[in-house]
Amino acid sequence: MADVLVIGGGPAGLSAALFTAKNGLGTAVFDTDETWLHKAHLFNYPGIGSIDGSTYITTLREQVDDLGVTRHQDTEVTSVSTTDDGFLVTTADDESTADYVVLATGANRDLADDLGCAFTDEDVIDVDVTMETSVEDAYATGAMARAEEWQAVISAGDGAAAALNILTKERGEHFHDFDVPADAEELFGSLVDAENQ
Numbered sequence: 001m002a003d004v005l006v007i008g009g010g011p012a013g014l015s016a017a018l019f020t021a022k023n024g025l026g027t028a029v030f031d032t033d034e035t036w037l038h039k040a041h042l043f044n045y046p047g048i049g050s051i052d053g054s055t056y057i058t059t060l061r062e063q064v065d066d067l068g069v070t071r072h073q074d075t076e077v078t079s080v081s082t083t084d085d086g087f088l089v090t091t092a093d094d095e096s097t098a099d100y101v102v103l104a105t106g107a108n109r110d111l112a113d114d115l116g117c118a119f120t121d122e123d124v125i126d127v128d129v130t131m132e133t134s135v136e137d138a139y140a141t142g143a144m145a146r147a148e149e150w151q152a153v154i155s156a157g158d159g160a161a162a163a164l165n166i167l168t169k170e171r172g173e174h175f176h177d178f179d180v181p182a183d184a185e186e187l188f189g190s191l192v193d194a195e196n197q
């Protein structure tokens with residue numbers, strides 16, 4: 001049983017998965033590969049000068065794969081529901097359960113509606129700053145939580161916010177994922193030294 005099931009593999013869903021998996025939670029992502037980023041070229045992603053949208057997604061997929069995320073690519077989630085102790089996510093071939101679910105299906109809000117998430121007057125999913133919905137332990141991230149004002153970096157931020165809130169609940173204290181240069185040195189060793197020369 002995964003701890004976290006993420007539905008949607010655009011910047012919102014993959015960002016959530018990155019943070020939960022990096023910090024030890026079993027994480028699976030389901031995605032039908034219709035992210036808008038396949039139509040985009042990013043000149044406005046902070047810290048990145050220019051990147052093709054599909055290249056960005058490919059890199060992000062590699063990043064989550066390296067962190068141990070189980071990625072069900074080209075797999076549509078057909079339903080999501082609550083159980084006595086979490087969530088049940090159904091695809092054509094399988095069922096999965098988890099303690100938390102992160103909805104990240106772009107502007108498509110059907111699954112959130114099925115799950116019983118409250119909507120705002122603007123007909124988007126009602127979330128707080130942690131991206132948690134009215135259904136406890138269910139999060140809505142990215143385009144589905146906004147009426148327009150859609151940007152890749154906002155979706156990625158939403159995913160990170162949801163993941164950190166899940167980690168806060170799991171750890172029982174406020175959580176943030178901070179690394180320092182010494183961590184990079186431990187990981188990359190001589191490669192870091194070579195780059196600094």
Ligand SMILES: Cc1cc2nc3c(=O)[nH]c(=O)nc-3n(C[C@H](O)[C@H](O)[C@H](O)COP(=O)(O)OP(=O)(O)OC[C@H]3O[C@@H](n4cnc5c(N)ncnc54)[C@H](O)[C@@H]3O)c2cc1C
Binds near residue numbers: 032075106108141
């Ligand atoms: C032409 C165009 C140009 C753009 N240019 C820019 C730009 O320059 N800069 C910028 O910041 N933003 C740009 N955007 C917007 C940007 O692409 C979106 O803000 C961003 O992709 C939204 O991310 P998301 O993760 O919320 O949703 P998406 O990227 O749409 O990802 C949602 C994912 O969920 C999957 N999914 C949906 N339903 C299911 C299901 N039932 N089961 C499994 N998977 C499912 C979809 O296949 C998709 O892969 C552009 C958009 C378009 C259309």
